[in-house]
Amino acid sequence: MIIINAFVIGCGRWGTFIGWYLDQLGHNVSIYGRENSVNLKELMTARKNKYLTLSDSIMLTTNLSGINSCDAVFISVNSQGLRKLCEELNKYDMDNKYVVLCMKGIEADTCKRLSEVAAECIKSNIKICVWLGPGHVQDYVRGIPNCMVIDSLDEDSRNFMVNELSGGIIRFYYGIDLIGNEIGAAAKNVIGIAAGMLDGLNMSSLKGPLMTRATRELYRLIDRCGGNPISAYGLCHLGDYEATIFSEYSNNRRYGENIILKKENFALAEGVETAKAMYRMSKERDVDMPICTAVYSVLYENANPSDTLMNLFNRPIKQEY
Numbered sequence: 346m347i348i349i350n351a352f353v354i355g356c357g358r359w360g361t362f363i364g365w366y367l368d369q370l371g372h373n374v375s376i377y378g379r380e381n382s383v384n385l386k387e388l389m390t391a392r393k394n395k396y397l398t399l400s401d402s403i404m405l406t407t408n409l410s411g412i413n414s415c416d417a418v419f420i421s422v423n424s425q426g427l428r429k430l431c432e433e434l435n436k437y438d439m440d441n442k443y444v445v446l447c448m449k450g451i452e453a454d455t456c457k458r459l460s461e462v463a464a465e466c467i468k469s470n471i472k473i474c475v476w477l478g479p480g481h482v483q484d485y486v487r488g489i490p491n492c493m494v495i496d497s498l499d500e501d502s503r504n505f506m507v508n509e510l511s512g513g514i515i516r517f518y519y520g521i522d523l524i525g526n527e528i529g530a531a532a533k534n535v536i537g538i539a540a541g542m543l544d545g546l547n548m549s550s551l552k553g554p555l556m557t558r559a560t561r562e563l564y565r566l567i568d569r570c571g572g573n574p575i576s577a578y579g580l581c582h583l584g585d586y587e588a589t590i591f592s593e594y595s596n597n598r599r600y601g602e603n604i605i606l607k608k609e610n611f612a613l614a615e616g617v618e619t620a621k622a623m624y625r626m627s628k629e630r631d632v633d634m635p636i637c638t639a640v641y642s643v644l645y646e647n648a649n650p651s652d653t654l655m656n657l658f659n660r661p662i663k664q665e666y
Contacts, residue, residue, distance in 0.1 A: 360421030417443035424450025431466035439469035451622035496520025525576025534616030541601025
């Protein structure tokens with residue numbers, strides 16, 4: 346095993362878990378949060394949050410200069426804030442560092458994948474990887490394992506990260522389709538919102554058709570974007586449905602349910618902004634994506650959720666494939 350000097354940007358639920366997990370593997374870990382971060386203040390005070398406790402070996406910091414001495418930067422922030430963060434990282438020595446993107450989304454304003462945003466904004470020679478797939482912090486910290494994917498355009502970087510990050514609770518697979526995996530990982534959050542709406546309407550039995558038909562429309566989009574459409578059936582999309590469509594821990598599923606129950610949403614749901622990107626991508630590439638379009642209509646066109654979802658059920662009858 347090669348010890349990685351890891352700098353984790355983001356101290357929310359997932360970012361803190363990444364730091365915890367890397368430390369468990371024996372890597373050297375620093376976790377960064379902004380000075381006004383409530384999450385970081387909690388960690389600095391008690392070295393724990395409501396999910397886990399950090400060991401004393403993990404450094405907590407509000408200074409990004411720690412990047413200069415690290416081997417790899419693990420980023421877990423709101424996907425729509427990635428561009429601004431990457432521009433800020435140009436102040437530091439990023440040359441030849443691994444940059445591992447640990448969130449799932451598409452930039453709403455440009456419809457660019459997050460690896461494209463990082464490659465465009467960080468001016469140094471970096472090695473970009475994405476860490477995707479199913480799993481919840483609440484399960485991992487209890488020792489319940491899951492399978493995830495690391496992908497990259499650079500095969501050596503991908504292989505290095507898979508080999509050095511695999512452990513007892515995460516089995517990593519080598520990703521072989523960056524386009525399909527990133528699009529699929531982002532889109533499953535939109536489908537999670539639709540699933541939550543079904544829960545709120547007491548129509549949870551329709552989650553089976555939701556899973557299969559949503560995967561089918563993502564198959565078409567990935568194909569049109571130049572990826573391998575089979576990726577829609579992999580860990581990053583269909584394989585992540587259990588954690589997104591059914592889990593009580595899913596922010597996206599809860600967001601959709603709260604829309605129906607008319608409850609306020611507080612937790613970040615990446616699918617809200619991604620729905621904009623999915624809708625725009627479907628129009629620009631002439632891909633039929635009725636489920637993503639329905640979610641977009643509810644979120645941004647004030648469409649009635651019940652009527653919108655039932656309109657999907659009443660679409661013209663056709664062959665399944």
